[in-house]
Amino acid sequence: MNRRLTGIAATAAVLALSAAACSSSKSSDAGTKSAAGAPTTAAAAAAGSSSAGGATKDAASATTAQDLGGLDALVAAAKKEGTLNVIALPKTWANYGAIMDAFTAKYGIKINDANPDGSSQDELNAIKQQKGKSSAPDVVDVGQAAATSGAADGLFAPYQVATWSQIADAQKDAKGLWYNDYGGYIAIGYDADRVKTPPTTLKSLDDPAYKSQVALNGDPTKANAALSGVIAAALANGGNLDNVQPGIDFFGKLKADGVFVPVAATQATIQSGTTPITIDWDYLQASAATTLKAKGVNWKVVVPTDGLFGGFYNQAISASAPHPAAARLWEEFLYSPEGQNLWLKGQARPAELPALQQAGTADTAALAALPTVTGTPQFATQDQMSAASKLAVAGWAKATG
Secondary structure (H helix, E strand, O other): OOOOOOOOOOOHHHHHHHHHHHHHOOOEOOOOEOOOOOEOOHHHHHHOOOOHHHOOOOHHHOOOHHHHOOHHHHHHHHHHHOEEEEEOOOOOOOOHHHHHHHHHHHHOOEEEEEOOOOOHHHHHHHHHHOOOEOOOOOEEEEOHHHHHHHHHOOOEEOOOOOOHHHOOHHHEOOOOOOEEEEEEEEEEEEEOOOOOOOOOOOHHHOOHHHOOOEEEOOOOOOOHHHHHHHHHHHHHOOOEOOEOHHHHHHHHHHHHOOOEOOOOOOHHHHHHOOOOEEEEEHHHHHHHHHHHHOOOOOEEEEOOOOOOEEEEEEEEEEOOOOOHHHHHHHHHHHOOHHHHHHHHHOOOEEOOHHHHHHHOOOOHHHHHOOOOOOOOOEOOOHHHHHHHHHHHHHHHHHHHO
């Protein structure tokens, strides 16, 4: 579960709607650039620039499926490439295992998932370091700060899926360089057989009863989920989205008191008893509960009311994707009702959930299974996430070392 560098921004509208509905019912091919700047690796060339169906661009420069002549033409080009490279997508993260299997079953396109436990920064680094290679990432799934910085560095290609209008304006780059995909809330998960006093709030974790039990999903200077846990802790301890120092101080105190375990929480560390209490996204906690139950672990999840913090991750297509048609078809699949409902089945709240609910196409059983959320959630802006990240980089090691 240890992935994602920094940053998540979201609008309250989408997650609030989700919560209301619930309560009521991730060998080298030498690459060159053409005069227009489009990558011309072997895979990109294979995608071609067919004029069939009114196509005016090749896959590497297409900003919509219509640029290639429509979805059928995009499917044909993607099948010709035959491969999609993704990165940092654990199969247990937001139902990505089922999502990748469904994509391959539907289109016959093989998916290579590199570095499943990598961070958002690892994803951006891979785009830069592997540029021109057939193994380079085609698409990424990153936190908001990474999405923003990647776009600013020219790492992403603009693309708008067919359901573009169903993504709220505040949840996407106007040019299509990145777009929110799924989100949730920071939650506390705990092994009910090991933890005798169930925690109900983040602040309640400051208790000797929880000695050597509390862990984050990684290092908050590198992992977005961990940073978000620190922000939630700040909200629970007198801080705010413009000042997350109280969150860093809180974990510093937990570490000094022997409560905080500086180990990146995973299902393996949960099973071993190393991290019987974890602070992580609710959809990961809920998904873990299902998996851990089969392994004899009685995992419970609570979304704390004292630090109710939520946010989204983002999709983006690499500007130098070795399989540009498959990359664009992947996005079309993810933002179709089928793809959105697969995220929902992973107990994550997809960006287009309000549109699915309005159209009556949301999976009702999956919607009802979402963790219960009460209270008014808070969401950070891009600037607030960036500032929180800088503060964590500057002070986390000192506070918890």
